[in-house]
Amino acid sequence: MTDDEAPGMAVRGANAGEMLRLVATGAAESRADLARLSGLSPSTVSQRVETLIGRGLLREVGAGKSRGGRRPRQLEVPVDGVVIGAVDLGAHHARIGTLDLAGRVVQSRSLEVRVEDGPESVLGTLLTEVTELMRGASGPGAVLRGIGVGIPGPVQHGTGRIVSPSRMPGWNGFDVVGFFAGRTDVPVVVDNDANLMALGEHRWQHPELDHAVYVKAGTGIGAGVISAGRLHRGGQGSAGDISHCQVFTADPAPLCSCGNTGCLEAVASGAALVSALRERGLPVQSLPDVMRLIDDGDRHATALARNAGRSIGEILAVVVNFFNPQAVAIGGLLADCEPLLASMRSVLYERCLPLATQTLLIERLSTGADVGILGAGQLVIDRVADPL
Amino acid sequence: MTDDEAPGMAVRGANAGEMLRLVATGAAESRADLARLSGLSPSTVSQRVETLIGRGLLREVGAGKSRGGRRPRQLEVPVDGVVIGAVDLGAHHARIGTLDLAGRVVQSRSLEVRVEDGPESVLGTLLTEVTELMRGASGPGAVLRGIGVGIPGPVQHGTGRIVSPSRMPGWNGFDVVGFFAGRTDVPVVVDNDANLMALGEHRWQHPELDHAVYVKAGTGIGAGVISAGRLHRGGQGSAGDISHCQVFTADPAPLCSCGNTGCLEAVASGAALVSALRERGLPVQSLPDVMRLIDDGDRHATALARNAGRSIGEILAVVVNFFNPQAVAIGGLLADCEPLLASMRSVLYERCLPLATQTLLIERLSTGADVGILGAGQLVIDRVADPL
Numbered sequence: 001m002t003d004d005e006a007p008g009m010a011v012r013g014a015n016a017g018e019m020l021r022l023v024a025t026g027a028a029e030s031r032a033d034l035a036r037l038s039g040l041s042p043s044t045v046s047q048r049v050e051t052l053i054g055r056g057l058l059r060e061v062g063a064g065k066s067r068g069g070r071r072p073r074q075l076e077v078p079v080d081g082v083v084i085g086a087v088d089l090g091a092h093h094a095r096i097g098t099l100d101l102a103g104r105v106v107q108s109r110s111l112e113v114r115v116e117d118g119p120e121s122v123l124g125t126l127l128t129e130v131t132e133l134m135r136g137a138s139g140p141g142a143v144l145r146g147i148g149v150g151i152p153g154p155v156q157h158g159t160g161r162i163v164s165p166s167r168m169p170g171w172n173g174f175d176v177v178g179f180f181a182g183r184t185d186v187p188v189v190v191d192n193d194a195n196l197m198a199l200g201e202h203r204w205q206h207p208e209l210d211h212a213v214y215v216k217a218g219t220g221i222g223a224g225v226i227s228a229g230r231l232h233r234g235g236q237g238s239a240g241d242i243s244h245c246q247v248f249t250a251d252p253a254p255l256c257s258c259g260n261t262g263c264l265e266a267v268a269s270g271a272a273l274v275s276a277l278r279e280r281g282l283p284v285q286s287l288p289d290v291m292r293l294i295d296d297g298d299r300h301a302t303a304l305a306r307n308a309g310r311s312i313g314e315i316l317a318v319v320v321n322f323f324n325p326q327a328v329a330i331g332g333l334l335a336d337c338e339p340l341l342a343s344m345r346s347v348l349y350e351r352c353l354p355l356a357t358q359t360l361l362i363e364r365l366s367t368g369a370d371v372g373i374l375g376a377g378q379l380v381i382d383r384v385a386d387p388l
Numbered sequence: 389m390t391d392d393e394a395p396g397m398a399v400r401g402a403n404a405g406e407m408l409r410l411v412a413t414g415a416a417e418s419r420a421d422l423a424r425l426s427g428l429s430p431s432t433v434s435q436r437v438e439t440l441i442g443r444g445l446l447r448e449v450g451a452g453k454s455r456g457g458r459r460p461r462q463l464e465v466p467v468d469g470v471v472i473g474a475v476d477l478g479a480h481h482a483r484i485g486t487l488d489l490a491g492r493v494v495q496s497r498s499l500e501v502r503v504e505d506g507p508e509s510v511l512g513t514l515l516t517e518v519t520e521l522m523r524g525a526s527g528p529g530a531v532l533r534g535i536g537v538g539i540p541g542p543v544q545h546g547t548g549r550i551v552s553p554s555r556m557p558g559w560n561g562f563d564v565v566g567f568f569a570g571r572t573d574v575p576v577v578v579d580n581d582a583n584l585m586a587l588g589e590h591r592w593q594h595p596e597l598d599h600a601v602y603v604k605a606g607t608g609i610g611a612g613v614i615s616a617g618r619l620h621r622g623g624q625g626s627a628g629d630i631s632h633c634q635v636f637t638a639d640p641a642p643l644c645s646c647g648n649t650g651c652l653e654a655v656a657s658g659a660a661l662v663s664a665l666r667e668r669g670l671p672v673q674s675l676p677d678v679m680r681l682i683d684d685g686d687r688h689a690t691a692l693a694r695n696a697g698r699s700i701g702e703i704l705a706v707v708v709n710f711f712n713p714q715a716v717a718i719g720g721l722l723a724d725c726e727p728l729l730a731s732m733r734s735v736l737y738e739r740c741l742p743l744a745t746q747t748l749l750i751e752r753l754s755t756g757a758d759v760g761i762l763g764a765g766q767l768v769i770d771r772v773a774d775p776l
Contacts, residue, residue, distance in 0.1 A: 043431070044432075154743050156743065163742070163743045164741070164742050211620075211622055211623055211627075225710070225711075227616065227620060228615065228616060228618070228620075232599075232615060232616075233712070234599055234711055234712020234713065234744070235598070235599055235713060235714035235748070236712055236743050236746060237712070237743070238712045238741055238743040238744045239599075239710065239711055239712035240710065240712075241709055241743075241744070242706070242709055242710055244740075244741055245705065245706045245709055246702065246705070246739055260738070314634065315706060317633065317634070318630070318703060318706040318707070318710075319706070321626070321629055321630055321632065321633055322611070322627065322628065322629075322630055322633075322711070323613075323622055323710070323711070324622020324623050324627035324628075325623060326623035350648070351632070351633070352632075353542065353552070353626055353632055354551070354552050355542050355544065355624050355626040355629075356622070356623075356626045356629070359623065360623070
């Protein structure tokens with residue numbers, strides 16, 4: 001066995017983007033630190049560090065602390081100026097931001113969008129806005145390295161195309177990467193919004209977890225999956241898309257936008273809660289209105305939220321039995337809805353294998369509104385550090 | 389980027405057990421072949437080959453074919469004599485076998501067992517039988533390197549303990565590794581029977597697949613999961629255990645051995661089919677009796693099989709949406725039941741995301757009765773090649 005095989009770290013530490021994060025966060029100051037933390041051999045680490053220095057992604061800043069012997073040359077990630085742009089698109093809002101090469105958010109803000117205006121209009125606006133944000137924030141000598149984009153629907157990995165999204169009329173088959181390629185000359189990386197959420201939360205809050213599931217419960221419902229420390233996209237890039245899984249419902253099961261009945265999304269998404277309450281004549285326009293009704297103790301809204309939590313719990317129970325993650329974390333607006341979380345937990349403990357829930361963490365996401373932006377930053381850093 | 393990061397191969401080729409398989413199957417004849425196929429650097433491959441030669445797991449056999457330049461030294465796996473013992477325990481039968489260091493079956497046979505006789509009696513008998521098989525088959529100079537054991541219930545990875553198994557009275561908490569450790573001095577590796585099935589089928593039939601799910605549908609129902617080319621065990625080792633996932637049933641939902649109602653196992657396992665037909669007064673004792681009734685066109689048995697297929701399909705639909713595997717393969721006795729497979733496929737295509745089933749393979753297992761033995765052999769080879 002060579003030192004490439006240090007237990008548990010060989011896979012996780014093998015990626016150049018993650019090496020940047022180790023240096024950027026101060027976890028590693030030298031090549032020796034990187035070898036120790038990544039489990040890679042010193043020669044592999046040295047080769048990789050030279051490549052990253054050559055690309056301007058790492059630099060040497062004199063001698064570091066000695067641990068006996070020659071003082072190692074200290075490494076740092078150049079973070080002068082703004083270098084990464086990020087867009088996290090939702091159904092009604094988008095979050096845009098800029099990040100430094102360490103993957104930290106420099107600036108971010110939200111803006112209202114209407115996905116039903118179609119991809120050309122929405123993405124055009126977002127590109128303009130994020131370009132403006134970068135222009136305002138850039139320091140002297142800053143170079144834009146890439147843009148990361150999150151889409152609230154299925155994205156085919158490899159092509160960057162949107163495939164059969166719900167509630168996104170006019171977006172099916174749209175080539176997001178191609179759209180940006182004609183308008184900017186830096187790499188553009190596109191992924192599902194739940195994958196970005198998983199990446200942002202895992203890399204910054206739980207990098208020690210090997211297997212975790214991050215559920216985004218907002219207007220829609222999706223999940224991002226971490227397997228062996230890495231984002232698991234599956235064969236086509238659709239892994240984590242649990243929105244059309246069938247749940248137990250009262251008859252008649254509600255019709256989903258996908259044409260099936262009884263889908264999780266048609267029962268437990270924010271969009272479904274808004275529709276159901278409007279059908280009862282309650283004055284709700286959006287998910288925040290629903291949340292206010294629940295906070296005010298409206299029993300119909302609360303009953304719907306509990307039912308949504310049970311449905312999410314049913315599907316997650318299959319996921320937990322099948323995948324045996326160490327943690328399930330819930331983000332999105334509905335993660336703040338206590339009755340929903342309580343019902344979800346109850347079903348998980350009722351329907352999962354004892355071995356699978358013995359040490360399972362079930363928690364709220366720790367990162368706030370910028371989690372998708374952070375994930376987009378990681379995607380871009382991975383791309384520019386490890387170009388394929 | 390260094391040559392440690394050849395796309396798609398770095399993870400898969402990083403394991404010493406897999407390097408042995410590449411040499412054993414003739415896919416690799418030299419260090420250079422191994423470097424090319426594994427994506428590892430020549431220096432890493434050389435170090436690893438030396439270690440494997442030192443352990444007697446590889447040997448040099450003169451010069452190989454030249455591809456220009458110096459002729460590389462040819463490698464082979466010594467397969468003289470029988471070196472690995474394997475036990476694949478089922479509810480009513482066990483398969484025992486011996487394998488060579490290349491992971492190929494030398495001898496195998498089935499024997500009847502009754503798991504309800506308890507672990508000491510059953511495992512004691514199996515150890516005697518497999519020892520006898522090895523003694524009969526060993527060539528001169530053969531050395532036993534390890535024993536792999538598959539158990540038809542949840543096995544906690546790391547401890548090798550059985551945790552809350554169904555239909556295995558007296559086995560809960562039993563320390564299988566400890567039992568063998570007192571009776572043999574070679575390494576003993578224990579895993580769930582579905583994991584062994586997945587490993588045997590994946591390594592020998594589909595090593596090119598990154599993400600696949602192997603379902604064992606026999607007396608019980610379980611699955612083994614391959615993620616990024618490797619067996620995914622999850623946080624506690626229970627990944628793939630879908631037997632207690634809740635499915636849609638007519639009221640009243642059948643009571644499962646776990647104390648819940650409506651579990652997949654209580655509806656769709658071979659044991660459930662036998663019980664349901666006996667309750668109708670039909671003369672069935674075991675799953676083969678049920679299969680004969682279906683072959684003879686008994687409509688009650690066939691209806692139950694179709695219903696079982698729908699239930700398996702429901703759970704696999706969640707699995708496919710969540711995990712987006714490239715293939716789902718079905719093994720176990722029920723994989724030969726056409727009406728069950730047809731209903732299962734129907735539900736999968738009805739309830740999965742289009743992107744997830746676009747190119748999904750849904751097929752029967754290709755390997756026969758020895759698949760669990762082959763998987764056990766891989767586990768042992770991985771352990772002796774990478775002892776951690």
